[in-house]
Amino acid sequence: MKSFILAALTLVGAAQATVQGFDISHYQSSVNFAAAYSSGARFVIIKATExxxxxxxxxxxxxxxxxxxxxxxxxxxxxxxxxTTGAVQADYFIAHGGGWSNDGITLPGMLDLENESGYAACWGLSQSAMVAWIKAFSDRYHSRTGRYPMLYTNPSWWTSCTGNSNAFVNTNPLVLARYASAPGTIPGGWPYQTIWQNSDSYTYGGDSDIFNGSLDRLKALALG
Structure with a gap:
């Protein structure tokens, strides 16, 4: 698994092609998926749980x-x-739609890591406790599905809340949130982002996501 991810990251980073996608939640009450597909989008990441x-x-x-x-x-x-523990939340996610199946069209689940209004910064955890919590979630997800989850974060959060930990470089694909014209500096020691959330506004709803590679590489990520 580790060798596959390293190879995939290398290939993704070297590729010139990109694939448009987007992510959505209940805030998008209806989505014209057919129109989004016709426009060239090929993947969607959908909120399941919190x-x-x-x-x-x-x-x-x-x-x-x-x-x-x-x-x-x-x-x-x-x-x-x-x-609650990372393992408990991984189980909840899997039980409510966040699992993975080897059908060629299912991405590994994504763990959304960011602050939330009304809650303490970094959820009140120390940097070491946060890294341990993420690892517990990731390990439980992996033990139950055979895949490591993608990790969604932004450089500021990752630096502040994990101490810019590089503990997940060899296991978890990075989904980088940065609303700019380029991904910029990649946190956490990852050589490249696998997916870049480049805008919080997408024509067909939700946020714009760019897969860093060709459609074949996106399909490979789904297949594991």
Missing amino acids: GNTYTDPKFSSHYTGATNAGFIRGGYHFAHPGE
């Missing part, structure tokens, strides 16, 4: 719509680190 009590009410319909339109798709979990 913490260990919340399920996104639009997940099922969004997931079905994306599948029917021909997208490679997957779910994401908005982390509440420290409220």
Whole structure:
């Protein structure tokens, strides 16, 4: 698995091609998936869960719509680190749509790591405790699905909340949030981002995501 990810990262980073995608949640009550596909988008990441009590009410319909339109798709979990263990939240995510299957069209789940209004910065955890929490989530997801989750973060959060940890470079693909004309400096020792969330506004709803490679490499990420 480690050798595959390193090879994939190298190939992705070297590739000139990119693939448009987007991510959505219940804030997008309806999405014209057919139009998005016709415009060139090929993957969708859909909010499934948050913490260990919340399920996104639009997940099922969004997931079905994306599948029917021909997208490679997957779910994401908005982390509440420290409220419950990483393993508990991984189990909750998997139980509510965030699992992975080797069908060629399912992305590994994505763990959304960022601050939330109304909560303490870094969820009140020390840098070492945050790294341990992420690892617990990642390891449980891997033990149950055979895949490591993608990690979504921004450089500021990752530096502040994990001490710019490089603990996940060889296992977890990076989904980098940076709204700019270029990805910029990559945090955490990752050589490249696998997906770049380059804008919080996408024509067909949600945020714009750019896969750093060709469609064949995106399909390889889905296949594992």
